[in-house]
Amino acid sequence: MKIVILGCGKVGKTILEQLVVEGHDLSVIDRQEDLIKRIGKTYDVNVHYGDGASRKVQIEAGVDSADMFIAVTDSDELNLLCCMIAKKTANCKTIARVRNPIYNDEIMFLKEEIGLSMVINPEYAAAKEIARILRFPSAIKIDTFSKGKVEMLEFKIIPGSPLCDLCLSDMSKKIKGQVLVCTVQRGNNVFIPNGNFILKEKDLISIVASHENSKQFFKNIGLNTHQVKDVMIVGGGRIAHYLSKDLLSAGIKIIVIEKDEKRQKELEKLLGDTGRFNVLQGDATNQEVLIEEGIDYCSAFVSLTGIDEANIFLSLFAKSRTDAKVITKINRISFDDIVENFDLGSIIYPKFITAEYIVSYVRALQNGMGSNVETMYRILNQKAEALEFKIQPGSPVIGIPLEKLDTKDNVLIACIIRGIDVIFPNGSSVILEKDYVIVVTTLLSGFKDIKDIIKG
Known part of the structure; x- marks a missing residue:
């Protein structure tokens, strides 16, 4: 397919990387000249320096013969405008990144009136992923197939697990629950195991099963299958807003710690006083704040600040004090092999979730x-x-x-x-x-x- 991508930030670059592998004919537009030159040197794509809101620039990038136009700049309004221009110019499929919660309840209107094929909200998608994990906290990641008939779950083999030193050919006899081990990551190596493969402590494995069988399997190996009862969230940004809304509807008690007083009051106003939601103004990088607000007793801890390094250290601190389910948001740090060596619980990469949605579409x-x-x-x-x-x-x-x-x-x-x-x-x-x-x-x-x- 011929695809034009507007915006080469962390999300746009991640989408580009995955679509290059897919073998598509890609053109990229960005108004940062140095960035667009680096993209052109690194990837086999057509690059165009300029403002994507210009119809002329879009045509130079080939939008008039494109199958799809993807706008993922940092501006919601610019993304919507550029998609509208592309749609009028070429009648191609259009995808816009729209992050502001104000637009979230108006997605259908935007799609119909502007002719958008898809609207992607990275923060909302990340929040849904986190909520899904908190409902099945023993899993690190959960994906679904065939409208939920089959699940793929990732989890790490913990010390003392009945899976330690177990040969896969013996698993069905020793641990009841109809599941299939698909992949195993051991260190930096990934295997598709056969029956002779022996599982080890600290292996990261993925299984496929029906929802009922996955729950039974987790019970049989001694892992928790019940959703968490309460969550401590550090950082009151958009993901925290969407996540809190989702968790409150599931009856989960929430405490949010937000450093900025203005944002703390905004979040308090947006979600209201339900008796199960409390948003506090404070600096969570101060350990005493976390201890005072009950980190030692929470069922789950989610670090969602805008600074990756802070999220990593907050999660490590939570791991050192509690057995709570820990979820860590990573946005920019690209040293994946190093990050994986930290015990950060479930790691959420909004840019990868966004790219996955778009590549799937x-x-x-x-x-x-x-x-x-x-x-x-x-x-x-x-x-x-x-x-x-x-x-x-x-x-x-x-x-x-x-x-x-x-x-x-x-x-x-x-x-x-x-x-x-x-x-x-x-x-x-x-x-x-x-x-x-x-x-x-x-x-x-x-x-x-x-x-x-x-x-x-």
Whole structure:
């Protein structure tokens, strides 16, 4: 597809990086000349220096022949205006990043009146991801397939876990619960394990299962499956606003600590006095503030300040004092391998969540252009990929036992969804037309069709 991206900040650059892997024809616009020059030297994309609100600049970037225009600058209003110009110029699909909570209740109106194909709010998406984790706190990350029929959960094997030193071929006998271990990250290495693989303490693993079976599996290995009862949030920005609103609706008690008094009062006014929500003005980098407000007794701790380093140290402090579920927001720090070595609980990267939403939309759009990817997630700290394919008539994988299917290395057919049935396949299993198939791979090669998993 031919795609024009406006804005090369952290979100735009992350989207660009993932779409480059997908093999799209990309043009990028930004009004920071030094930045656009670096992008041009680093990636195989067309770069254009200028103001994206100019129709002339958009046409120079090729919007008049583009399939899609993505606006992800720091200005909501600029993104909306540029999408409207692109839509009028080319009638292409348009995606706008819109962050202000004022617009959140008007998304449908904006989509209809401006002709937007998609509106993405990184803070809202991050808040939904955090809320999902807090409802199942033993998981580090939770992704869903086939409208919730199947879940993929990531978690770390803790000391003393019955999974320690367990051979995968023995797992179903020793630990009841129908699940499949898809991937294992050990240090910087990621494996798609076979039956002889032995799990170790501190392994980060991903499993697929139905919701009921995943809950039972977690219970059987001694991990908590109940949502948290109360949450301490540090930082009262947009994510905290959206998250608090979501958690309050679930009956969870919340305390927010915000350094800026003006923002503290704004948040208090936005969410009101429910008896279960308390927003305090204070500097959470002062340990005494956290101790005084009850960090030692909270069920969950979420660090959402605008400074990555502060979030890391706050989470490390929480880990040192409590067994609470800890969630850490990281926005800018790119030393992923170093960050992963810290015990920060669940790490939330809003830029990756945003990119994942947009890449998933692009792939869904391609369904009418020869692709059959329904859902896509990056897992294990962006080191592996899980894709859901819908099997179309005439697919070369239909009717062939999986043991005779010559799939590429580092590819696993993890699950087959057939109607209401969730099937964890073995060598004799076959894929049928209209099935949904979940594939896990460490190749990150931008599969667009189920046939892409076959060698040759």
